[in-house]
Amino acid sequence: GAGVSQSPSNKVTEKGKDVELRCDPISGHTALYWYRQSLGQGLEFLIYFQGNSAPDKSGLPSDRFSAERTGGSVSTLTIQRTQQEDSAVYLCASSYRRTGGTDTQYFGPGTRLTVL
Amino acid sequence: AQSVTQLGSHVSVSEGALVLLRCNYSSSVPPYLFWYVQYPNQGLQLLLKYTSAATLVKGINGFEAEFKKSETSFHLTKPSAHMSDAAEYFCAVSDLGGYNKLIFGAGTRLAVHP
Numbered sequence: 001g002a003g004v005s006q007s008p009s010n011k012v013t014e015k016g017k018d019v020e021l022r023c024d025p026i027s028g029h030t031a032l033y034w035y036r037q038s039l040g041q042g043l044e045f046l047i048y049f050q051g052n053s054a055p056d057k058s059g060l061p062s063d064r065f066s067a068e069r070t071g072g073s074v075s076t077l078t079i080q081r082t083q084q085e086d087s088a089v090y091l092c093a094s095s096y097r098r099t100g101g102t103d104t105q106y107f108g109p110g111t112r113l114t115v116l
Numbered sequence: 117a118q119s120v121t122q123l124g125s126h127v128s129v130s131e132g133a134l135v136l137l138r139c140n141y142s143s144s145v146p147p148y149l150f151w152y153v154q155y156p157n158q159g160l161q162l163l164l165k166y167t168s169a170a171t172l173v174k175g176i177n178g179f180e181a182e183f184k185k186s187e188t189s190f191h192l193t194k195p196s197a198h199m200s201d202a203a204e205y206f207c208a209v210s211d212l213g214g215y216n217k218l219i220f221g222a223g224t225r226l227a228v229h230p
Contacts, residue, residue: 004159033217043206043220059217091159105218107152107159 002026004108006092012114013082021077021111025094032075033095033105034067038088046090049075050097082115089113118143118209122221129228135194137224139181139207142188149190150208150218151181160206166190177201202228 005024013019025032034046045059049069060066064083069075079086089110095103123138141147148167152160164175171183181192190207204225208218 035218042222043208043218045217045219048217056217093160104162104165107161109157109159 004092004094004106006108006111008111009109010112012116014116015084016081018078018080019082019113021090023075023092023108025073026106029094029096031095031097031103032069033093034077035091036088037091084115087113087115118219120207120209120219120221122207122224124224125222126225129197131199131228131230132196135197135201135226137192137205137226139190139192139221140188141190141209143209148210149183151175151192152206152208154204154206197228199228202226
């Protein structure tokens, strides 16, 4: 079946502009995660959505970052007033939360963001 | 707090040689441990995961890892390296069976030479 998809695959923007990154999780997956992969910081957790529960935003680096998940499916990560340090690959993952078992997070190919 | 340390940011082996990628974790609760592989310009792919069912875990592509609580380690091995194994490998820990965020190590880039 189809995996996690992300768009765009590459985004180049100017400092100070806003950007939106999109993630389409695997159909039926209830959990969705955003991570950031950068040279200096490695792989960092950003935010986690699980069903209708309040999201875990503990990894968002500043209030310029926000994310939403509409209808329990597609998610959008928004970065306002982008800075050069926001340049990174943004990875989305989804999983199916099952009772009594463990989740496997399936990752998308990522969006490479370059802030000039 | 949980953390993961991967010893060796770069490892180079000959084709056919043993692959050993090291991972040590820190966790105050029983951990769930994962190894992911990332090929160039691709996302992460799960190799294997430890879920407390068995300490020796077998994954895809001939990889396996052994959970050693006394050493807080979860090293990844493969008996015979193949050129196609060249990639970056990440060890990760979760405290809630993967129901929660993954904490990743810094990664180890594996090079395989003829």
